[in-house]
Amino acid sequence: MEAIVINEFGSADEFYETELDQPQVTDDTVLVAVNAFSINPMDVAARLGMLPPQFSGNWKFPLVLGWDFAGTVTKIGQNVTGYQVGDRVFGSLPNDHADNNGSYGSYVVVAPETMAKIPAGLSFAQAAALPIAGGTAYQAIVENLKVKTNDTVLIQGGAGGVGLFAVQIAKAQGAKVIASASPSHHELLKQLGADQVIDYHQHAVAKSIKNVDAVFDTAGDIEDGLAALKAGGKLVTVGGQPTSEQLNSTDKNVAFQFTHATTPIYDSLAKLAIAGQLQIKLRTLPRSPDNVIDAHKTVEGHHMTGKFVIHVKN
CATH class of the missing domain: 3.40.50.720 (NAD(P)-binding Rossmann-like Domain)
Structure with a gap:
């Protein structure tokens, strides 16, 4: 799969695009094709090598960063219920996701309890801004x-x-x-x-x-x-x-607060957004290493109001 990665901790200028093995779905998880992902301060801390071992214990280089995602279900583990191929979903990956299972990759493997369906009227970019x-x-x-x-x-x-x-x-x-x-x-x-x-x-x-x-x-x-x-x-x-x-x-x-959001919280956020009670302020750029670099520098410099979303595809 295509992925935007780093080969060492440090500057945002380290991001580049490469091909990696796709993360593998298990009986209890779902494979999602990423349509959009957002950049959080946690992403910046991860890139700088500042996160503790409970985050980075499963990592090696080249490393795919990113937690927030919105995308389309492409494969479902045999023990998973409530989802089907083609569902539009959003959520967040585990803190300690594998090195190739970050949302800057083309595909992510997700536990169903940490994602929710995207309701009609909410775009992939808007949904990707919500999770963390x-x-x-x-x-x-x-x-x-x-x-x-x-x-x-x-x-x-x-x-x-x-x-x-x-x-x-x-x-x-x-x-x-x-x-x-x-x-x-x-x-x-x-x-x-x-x-x-x-x-x-x-x-x-x-x-x-x-x-x-x-x-x-x-x-x-x-x-x-x-x-x-x-x-x-x-x-x-x-x-x-x-x-x-x-x-x-x-x-x-x-x-x-140690945040641990699950499906009910994501459902509630989506309902508030659809009802007009939650406006999602975001800036969106198309997926490329240069735009990920720019997004990281903007977030790192505290120059962002709202959320920065990288758009992969509709």
């Missing part, structure tokens, strides 16, 4: 923070790939949403439903906001988030590691 960023936001807002109607939620880093989804998911839950972001993103966040946006360059969140019911931190600013949180409230972070003191707070609940 959308799944992270949904798990935090709905499952971990349990945001409900009339809650006030602070989302730190509201303009990133995860933050944009989190703002909209919290709004869909009926919450009042406060987001922190640089001024260039304020208008977009308000359009997506944020009730208040704070310029963190000019105003410390801790001094501007008090007594929110829940905080979702994607920016690594746990201390400010805790200062804004009411007694008895909960902060979930994917942006930093809480200190032991923060984790052992007697009046506020702090947790680091």
Whole structure:
């Protein structure tokens, strides 16, 4: 199969295209032809060799990176039910996927519990933007923070790939949403439903906001988030590691989220998108090594609002 790979960890300029053996479907998995994939900060960390062994233990070079995918089912393991050849699907690969089973390849082997069908009205590119960023936001807002109607939620880093989804998911839950972001993103966040946006360059969140019911931190600013949180409230972070003191707070609940999105979460995200409650902000480029290089440099430089999607085929 065709795949865009690296032969060593390091610069984004290392990407090139080559032919590799196609990953092999098992009795309990599905083979998917990739129609689109998205670039996440995790992809950048992987390319730099910064991910721990629980990610990289199955890797060797040439290495196919990538987790998020959208595509078409081409083969089904004999124990798999609920899918058939030709289904349009999207999802994410295991953290420790094999070296040739990244989504920058033409085919991926997927466990059915980590993908879902793409509903009519959602494109491959839109679906490919959802899994990691959308799944992270949904798990935090709905499952971990349990945001409900009339809650006030602070989302730190509201303009990133995860933050944009989190703002909209919290709004869909009926919450009042406060987001922190640089001024260039304020208008977009308000359009997506944020009730208040704070310029963190000019105003410390801790001094501007008090007594929110829940905080979702994607920016690594746990201390400010805790200062804004009411007694008895909960902060979930994917942006930093809480200190032991923060984790052992007697009046506020702090947790680091290890995201593990499954089919029900992906189904919920797709339904929100189809219902118009989740706008998917993305930039799309056709598949080529040069465009993967450009996408990595953009994401690595923190110059991206929303998601970067590489389009393979319709």
